[in-house]
Amino acid sequence: MKATKPDAVIAAPVGRLCRPxxxxxxxxxxxxxxxxxxxxRVHFLxxxxxxxxxxxxxxxxxxxxxxxxxxRFNLHEPGLNLTGDILQRFIAEGLVKLVSGPAAAAAGAxxxxxxxxxxxxxxx
Amino acid sequence: xxxxxxxxxxxxxxxxxxxxxxERLDDIAVRADDPQPIRRTLHLxxxxxxxxxxIEHEGQVCAQGEGxxxxxxxxxxxxxxxxxxxxxxVLKLHAAAGTWRGRFFMVTGDxxxxxTTLLLKMMLDGAEMHCDETVLLHDGLLQTFPRxxxxxxxxxxxxxxxxxxxxxxxxxxxFFGKQLYFADPTDFGLPWRSRAARPWAVFHLTPAFKKxxxxxxCPKVEMAKQLxxxxxxxxxxxxxxxxxxxxxxxxxxxxxxxxGGLEATAALLKKTLA
Numbered sequence: 546m547k548a549t550k551p552d553a554v555i556a557a558p559v560g561r562l563c564r565p566x567x568x569x570x571x572x573x574x575x576x577x578x579x580x581x582x583x584x585x586r587v588h589f590l591x592x593x594x595x596x597x598x599x600x601x602x603x604x605x606x607x608x609x610x611x612x613x614x615x616x617r618f619n620l621h622e623p624g625l626n627l628t629g630d631i632l633q634r635f636i637a638e639g640l641v642k643l644v645s646g647p648a649a650a651a652a653g654a655x656x657x658x659x660x661x662x663x664x665x666x667x668x669x
Numbered sequence: 670x671x672x673x674x675x676x677x678x679x680x681x682x683x684x685x686x687x688x689x690x691x692e693r694l695d696d697i698a699v700r701a702d703d704p705q706p707i708r709r710t711l712h713l714x715x716x717x718x719x720x721x722x723x724i725e726h727e728g729q730v731c732a733q734g735e736g737x738x739x740x741x742x743x744x745x746x747x748x749x750x751x752x753x754x755x756x757x758x759v760l761k762l763h764a765a766a767g768t769w770r771g772r773f774f775m776v777t778g779d780x781x782x783x784x785t786t787l788l789l790k791m792m793l794d795g796a797e798m799h800c801d802e803t804v805l806l807h808d809g810l811l812q813t814f815p816r817x818x819x820x821x822x823x824x825x826x827x828x829x830x831x832x833x834x835x836x837x838x839x840x841x842x843x844f845f846g847k848q849l850y851f852a853d854p855t856d857f858g859l860p861w862r863s864r865a866a867r868p869w870a871v872f873h874l875t876p877a878f879k880k881x882x883x884x885x886x887c888p889k890v891e892m893a894k895q896l897x898x899x900x901x902x903x904x905x906x907x908x909x910x911x912x913x914x915x916x917x918x919x920x921x922x923x924x925x926x927x928x929g930g931l932e933a934t935a936a937l938l939k940k941t942l943a
Contacts, residue, residue: 587897
């Protein structure tokens with residue numbers, strides 16, 4: 546009998562997720578429109594992606610963000626890795642950076658996220 | 670000899686030494702009521718040059734047309750450009766706007782989606798039509814831009830009353846091959862007024878003329894995307910433009926309207942605005 550390898554497990558990157566302070570976040574009732582000044586790009590995010598980005602505040606890692614998004618949107622289906630895909634995409638697009646260090650125990654959103662308007666440099 | 674009219678806060682004066690050209694200026698003269706005080710005066714001149722008809726602004730040739738039709742059309746474009754040029758802080762959206770029973774609404778969509786035809790139909794049914802091409806956006810407030818409506822030949826087949834009015838008008842060469850007529854509500858005995866207000870609703874049109882019309886709420890993020898795509902002047906502070914668009918969609922209802930038959934589409938639009 547041939548030995549089979551267990552299914553490969555892709556570990557989530559280690560570190561805290563942090564969005565650049567320069568991002569301009571425009572919140573709408575069903576998502577957010579993000580302006581990225583360095584790249585002069587505009588991103589249109591649905592509610593799930595918008596929340597994931599909000600949670601990338603430098604205090605949480607992959608698992609914490611995924612868990613909170615799953616909780617908020619009831620995404621508990623096994624094998625579903627929507628938030629992980631979104632976060633990988635954010636990193637690839639430069640919307641989020643992975644910084645070293647363990648995630649802090651973040652219970653709830655920090656003040657920066659609660660403030661209406663968030664980071665809005667250059668926006669009147 | 671001259672013709673004078675106002676466009677938003679601009680007084681426009683066009684002079685010519687050709688009496689037969691003077692009546693042509695009436696084809697593009699804007700007769701919209703606008704409460705804004707005049708802040709700038711534009712002096713343009715139409716004269717014959719060696720290779721065509723020249724358009725001068727402040728003594729400088731700024732455009733030229735081969736033949737009178739193209740020259741008048743070029744003059745019309747030049748006037749609009751000169752009026753819009755100083756408005757750098759505002760976002761220029763490719764959209765039409767009207768008011769139905771007191772509710773101010775904006776209609777956007779790609780060229781050929783049916784904006785002008787639908788709004789002309791609404792106008793004939795009792796709506797006030799403000800503009801069919803450009804709306805200026807600043808801080809969530811829409812300012813309609815009183816450009817003469819471009820009535821294309823496709824519209825005439827759908828709206829016999831419009832066809833009857835256009836039969837009395839001169840056809841000009843269109844921008845995409847077909848002819849167009851310069852028209853405005855006063856041609857139908859109706860008032861033409863500019864309006865600056867927050868819209869009650871924004872509609873994004875997609876054409877499907879052979880199918881029944883469908884109206885659906887449009888996610889605000891999606892509407893923001895559509896409006897960004899219909900923005901004419903995406904230059905300068907893009908972040909500010911994005912913020913203006915988001916402020917607009919955040920404060921009004923947003924709908925996707927699949928445009929089907931004209932009667933049914935107009936009925937659906939009126940029902941939604943009721």
